[in-house]
Every structure is written in C-alpha cells, then in structure tokens.
Amino acid sequence: MESLSVALGSRSYPIHVGADLLARADLYQPYLGGGSAAIVTNDVVGPLYGEKVRTALEKAGARVTQVAVKDGEQAKSWQTLERIFDALLKARCGRDTLLVALGGGVVGDVAGFAAAVYQRGVDFIQVPTTLLAQVDSSVGGKTAINHALGKNMIGAFHQPRAVIADVATLDTLPERELRAGLAEVIKHGLALDLPFVDWLESHVEKLVARDRAALAYAIRRSCELKAGIVAADERESGARALLNFGHTFGHAIESGSGYGAWLHGEAVAAGMVMASELSLRIGNIQKSDVTRVRDLLKRAGLPVSGPALSPERMLELMAVDKKAAKGRVRFIVLEALGKAALRGDLPEPAVREAIVAALQ
Amino acid sequence: MESLSVALGSRSYPIHVGADLLARADLYQPYLGGGSAAIVTNDVVGPLYGEKVRTALEKAGARVTQVAVKDGEQAKSWQTLERIFDALLKARCGRDTLLVALGGGVVGDVAGFAAAVYQRGVDFIQVPTTLLAQVDSSVGGKTAINHALGKNMIGAFHQPRAVIADVATLDTLPERELRAGLAEVIKHGLALDLPFVDWLESHVEKLVARDRAALAYAIRRSCELKAGIVAADERESGARALLNFGHTFGHAIESGSGYGAWLHGEAVAAGMVMASELSLRIGNIQKSDVTRVRDLLKRAGLPVSGPALSPERMLELMAVDKKAAKGRVRFIVLEALGKAALRGDLPEPAVREAIVAALQ
Numbered sequence A, B: 001m002e003s004l005s006v007a008l009g010s011r012s013y014p015i016h017v018g019a020d021l022l023a024r025a026d027l028y029q030p031y032l033g034g035g036s037a038a039i040v041t042n043d044v045v046g047p048l049y050g051e052k053v054r055t056a057l058e059k060a061g062a063r064v065t066q067v068a069v070k071d072g073e074q075a076k077s078w079q080t081l082e083r084i085f086d087a088l089l090k091a092r093c094g095r096d097t098l099l100v101a102l103g104g105g106v107v108g109d110v111a112g113f114a115a116a117v118y119q120r121g122v123d124f125i126q127v128p129t130t131l132l133a134q135v136d137s138s139v140g141g142k143t144a145i146n147h148a149l150g151k152n153m154i155g156a157f158h159q160p161r162a163v164i165a166d167v168a169t170l171d172t173l174p175e176r177e178l179r180a181g182l183a184e185v186i187k188h189g190l191a192l193d194l195p196f197v198d199w200l201e202s203h204v205e206k207l208v209a210r211d212r213a214a215l216a217y218a219i220r221r222s223c224e225l226k227a228g229i230v231a232a233d234e235r236e237s238g239a240r241a242l243l244n245f246g247h248t249f250g251h252a253i254e255s256g257s258g259y260g261a262w263l264h265g266e267a268v269a270a271g272m273v274m275a276s277e278l279s280l281r282i283g284n285i286q287k288s289d290v291t292r293v294r295d296l297l298k299r300a301g302l303p304v305s306g307p308a309l310s311p312e313r314m315l316e317l318m319a320v321d322k323k324a325a326k327g328r329v330r331f332i333v334l335e336a337l338g339k340a341a342l343r344g345d346l347p348e349p350a351v352r353e354a355i356v357a358a359l360q
Helices: A025-031 A045-059 A078-090 A105-117 A131-137 A167-172 A175-192 A194-208 A212-232 A239-244 A247-256 A264-281 A287-299 A311-323 A348-357 B025-031 B045-059 B078-090 B105-117 B131-137 B167-172 B175-192 B194-208 B212-232 B239-244 B247-256 B264-281 B287-299 B311-323 B348-357
Strands: A002-006 A013-018 A036-042 A063-069 A098-103 A123-128 A142-147 A150-157 A162-166 A331-336 A339-343 B002-006 B013-018 B036-042 B063-069 B098-103 B123-128 B142-147 B150-157 B162-166 B331-336 B339-343
Touching: A002 A212, A013 A212, A025 A045, A025 A098, A025 A123, A025 A162, A036 A045, A036 A078, A036 A105, A045 A063, A045 A098, A045 A167, A063 A078, A063 A105, A078 A105, A078 A142, A078 B078, A078 B150, A098 A105, A105 A123, A105 A131, A105 A142, A105 A150, A105 B105, A105 B150, A123 A131, A131 A167, A131 A175, A131 A212, A150 A247, A150 B078, A150 B105, A162 A167, A162 A212, A167 A212, A175 A194, A175 A212, A175 A239, A175 A264, A175 A287, A175 A331, A175 A339, A194 A212, A194 A287, A212 A239, A239 A331, A239 A339, A247 A264, A247 A311, A247 A331, A264 A287, A264 A331, A264 A348, A311 A348, B002 B212, B013 B212, B025 B045, B025 B098, B025 B123, B025 B162, B036 B045, B036 B078, B036 B105, B045 B063, B045 B098, B045 B167, B063 B078, B063 B105, B078 B105, B078 B142, B098 B105, B105 B123, B105 B131, B105 B142, B105 B150, B123 B131, B131 B167, B131 B175, B131 B212, B150 B247, B162 B167, B162 B212, B167 B212, B175 B194, B175 B212, B175 B239, B175 B264, B175 B287, B175 B331, B175 B339, B194 B212, B194 B287, B212 B239, B239 B331, B239 B339, B247 B264, B247 B311, B247 B331, B264 B287, B264 B331, B264 B348, B311 B348
Parallel strands: A013 A162, A036 A063, A036 A098, A098 A123, A123 A162, B013 B162, B036 B063, B036 B098, B098 B123, B123 B162
Antiparallel strands: A002 A013, A142 A150, A331 A339, B002 B013, B142 B150, B331 B339
16 A cells, blocks of 8 residues: 655645555544444445445444445436435434545545535545546545536535545446546646656556556556645645646537536547647647647547537537636646646637547 | 624634625725625515615626525525525626625525535625624624524535624614524623623613614624634634523524524523523522523513423423434533533433423
8 A cells, every 4th residue: 555645734634545445444543533434335336345344434433324326427416415414314423424435536526525514514535436536536625516507516625534545446447437537647647747648658558457556556646646736726726727637628528418428537538639739739739749649548548539519519618618617718738748737818710720630 | 883803814804893884895895806796685685785785896896696595594495505506607607706695694604605615615795684693693604504304404614705794784674683683692791701791781772772882882792702712613613612502402492393483592592591590500600690691681572481392392302403413412501601611411400400490
C-alpha cells in the first residue's frame, strides 16, 4: 500500500492505494469516533464488496447500516438522497456517523452530498471501486446531484476523511468502464505532467490488461497530480479548472447524445481530441502533439472522434452549459503536452474547426 | 444604524440593525461581485418589501430575479428548494449570484440552504423581517429543511455574507409573531447574560408596544450574545448548544401538538419554564428565579405552561428527538439566571416533575 495526502490544513486527508485494502479494519478505525457507520453502495457493487467492508467496519468496532442505491447517472437525484436519509434516520444515525461511499463516481457523488447535508454534515470516506472514481471523482471533495436543467447543479464541497483505492476491485470492472477511467488518467498527464504522458505511452497496454502494479502507479500519480491542484484551489476559483481539460466538449457530447449513451470518460476522450485540435489551431501545439494525443487514446481503446452531431449543435450545447455558469464559454487548451491553460477569448471559427476535425 | 460583527475569520460578517435599512443600496453593493442577485421571499413578505429590496439591488447595479415560496414550516421542503433552483437556473444565475433571503426564519433557512448547495455554494445575505429571525435564526449560518422523520435534519452550516435587520419591517409583523420572537430575546438573556435579563424586565412592555429604540437595542444585544457563541463554536460541538435553552422541551411541545399549532417561540417559552423548573429541582436555582422567568414571559404575552400532553408523551417525544441525534437526552439547564449549562446526566424523575410543574 502507498499513501499520499491531500493538503488542506485541518481538512487534509490520506489517499491509500494498493491491493486488498477493503478488508483492512485499521484503515477505517481512525474515523469511527461515534461507533456508527453507514455504507452507501449500489446494486452492483454491494453484492460484490459490501460484506467485506461491513466486516472490516465491524471489526473496527462500528455498528453498521447499509443502503444500496440504483446504478447509473440517473441515481444522482433527490430521490436517491431521500432513500439514504430514510435509512440513516431509521437506523438512528447521529451527527457522529461515518458514511462510507462504496462504488463508482455516482455513489461517491451522491453519498458525499448526503454526508455534506445530513444533520448539517457528517464525516465520510470514499471507497472507490471504479478506475474513474479512483483517479478522479473520489479525490477533491466535489459532491453533487443533477438537476433537470443541468448536471451537478446541486451539491457541496465536502472533503472525505480518507480515500481507500483498492486496485483489486478493478478485477470486476467491465472492460468499457476501465477504458473510460483511463481517459481521466490520460487527462491528468496531458493537462499537468509530460513525464506522466511518457510513462503512459510506455504502459498503456499493461493498464488495459489490468496489470496491478501499473494500475497502482497510474492511480497514485493521478491522485498526486489532482491533490496538488485541489490543495491550491479547493473551490475551483482558478487552477482547478485545468482538471476540466476535454470536459467542455465532453459535456456537450454527453448531453447531446443523451446521458448514458457515452460514458463520461469516452466523451472526455473525444473532448480532449477536440481541445487538442483547438490548441493546434491557436498555434499552441504541433500537429505531432495532436497525433500523440490521438494515438494514446486509441491504444487505450477510447474514441477519438465525437458522435453524429453537427458543429452548430455542439456549439449550442456548450453555450447552454456555460451560460448557466458564467455567461461565456471558456476552454481549457494545451500550451504544450502536459501543460494546460484556461482561455476565455477564443474565436468561434477555431472552436468550430476543432470540432469538425474530431467529428470525422 | 448600528453594526456588529460575527467573528469567523475569513467568513466574518456584519449584522446591521436599524430602521429603514431595506432600501439602502450601499448595504448590498459590496456583495454583488457577479452583478446578479436573486431575492428569495414568501407570499406574505414579498408583496410588502420585495419591490423595495429589488430597487435597492438594482440601484447597486444588480440584475435581479425574484422567487416566492410558501409561508410556514411546511415550506422547509425539497419541493421548495426545487422551486428556487428552477428559478435560479432559468434566470441563468451562476456561481457568482448573490441570494437575498427576505422573510422570516423559514425563508432564511430554506434560502440559506439553497445558497449552500446551488452550484456547490453561492453567497447569500439574510434580510430577516420577523423578530425571531432578526434575533436568532438569521445569525450563525444554520440552514436546513425538514425530513418526515425530523425537523432540520437536512441542512448545512453556511454563513451569510451579511445580515440586514430592519426594525421598520416589524411594523407589519402580527402581534403573536412579535411575542414569539421575544421568547428568543428572553432566551438570550436567561441563558447568557443577567444584565440583559434586568434590562428586559424594565423594557418588556416597550418591546411589546414596538418601541423602535427598544427593539433595536434588544435585537442588537441578542445578536451580540449569539455572535459571541457562534464565533466560539461555529458547528455546534460545544457552547453553541447553550442557545438551545428551552428547546428540548420546546421541540417536544411543537411536535406533540402538531407543527404549526404552537409557534416556535411559544413552545420555547413554555420549554424555558420547564427547563427552569428542572434547574430548580436539581438545586441550581431558587424558586424566586423561576418566578422571575415566568413573570417576564407572561409580561411578554407568552405561554408559561405546556399543552395538554401527558408527561409520558413529552418524555417519549424528547427521547425520539434526541435518539435520532445522539442516543441520550441532554438538557440545557440554568446554573443561575444568565448562565446556562449542558447536562446529559439528569434523573428522569426530576425531568418529569419539571414537566408536570409547567403543565398546570
């Protein structure tokens, strides 16, 4: 096991990465002050790993409740929260209860938000069981549910007390989700760290083949990079936006195709190609850099072009996405491979050309 | 106008108390960074003061949206939040929007919680228009909605950027609500400050008669006392519990009578009598102290005995209330007039006797 820290003063927390961590009572024990814990999981992950986590929590001395929510993005709803609150209140969980989010990004987002608002906030631990959640969503304290008018519109910044990333859980992850998780790993390299891009180019086949050592390194390095950004900008007023490389295009792909048709990581992969093409068109990077991006994503089994949407529709979707937030479409572009930057002043023709280049 | 401060480091904020403050653009202006504001009010207060606040915000340069929610405790629901979120999203309010909670405690609680979670948190200002909200609920950052299984079970600690308490708005406050607000004013004296009890004993008739100078002083002193506690214990892990003097009994009265039958302040008044009777029975205070409590509350036109509930039912309701939170009934008792303390070890017979003494 390797451990690293997200440095946030009194809210700092460790991320543990390794194999077979779920069952380790000592990793939960420090956070069980009140003696009561509630596992929030879903119908898929619960049957696989719920018992293991429950046993560990009980070994650590906790009285344990478990609640399963539906799988999938549509579970990020108030109805799901109500189900969690009902279970917590029926089990008489007080303010000193520890919530344990056991599952992928959806479980982490919704359980984290439940923890943020249950009795005005209780502690929680992230136990991510998908690669996407291990390298991205479980770290940084962003929690949310969706609103009919926008994704993640209702939520909170609520940092976990710890993240336990058990690579053994990736054994049961569907192939397509593994690849979608790799998109965010690659994003961390492209946006923040050229040496990590180099490493990924040498190890991408190992990652796809679920080599545990390679996965553990990729997770650790991704978390390190993300933790550095989060520590500098917890509430996303600046640098943290760089983690959205590929996401402005990606969100348009996701919503334009109907949520669920594309996995988030798949949409981000195609979105990163668009963002790279855009970076090329404003003279930031070379054609050969774009080729490296495309090749790496292809080798990870990820899409490098968008769905059958017109560039007009894509532009419209991006405008809606951003108007709700800020009134102006901002893009994360590459200044070089491994170095992203935020730009709010890009000419629409260049954006349109970049979309067209990745719709072929 | 007088201004005092709630000292919470980078989250410190001013409380302005005075007459005719609603229309002062300069009080809103510092918080309008994004140029967009949303007034959250209710069907009663909106028609009275909405236009005044809107005009002031517009004068301060804001683009203003307004949303009215239902009046009353049942408005502290997810449905109300959804209505606010819909309005904010339709008006394309971004993260830099300022929410303005214009109304009583319900509006403040629900608008404050909306601000806590809309796009993971936006700024808000409390503009309380009831005495209860001016002296209590608008200060301290507690926001919440109710759950079928408990009041204020879902919420957040989210401090406002400022509180604007305009005593002129009390002109339109129904008599009964004014008196209910006085219960919390008296609570601040009884729990925290004997000289303020003395002052209240000299000025209670002026307060009931809505003398503006007396009201302004009572509001300012209440806010000062509460601000001191909040600064020391923002998240209610210790001293802040003292502000719940009378509330354990009071909540039981409210829920046992069906929410709405008793106003919160009325239930707290009878609850404070019970808590004083309890303090007498454990030898903390004298019979004459209890008499002072009863007399002051009576002069404020508040109830000094509970509803037609058996002591058994009261005990049961208090157990439910607290088991959901902690597993043990804790009481705030008086060690002397003006000095409350938290006790978790009180014998049930004394509690029962105290209830009986205030059910006559």
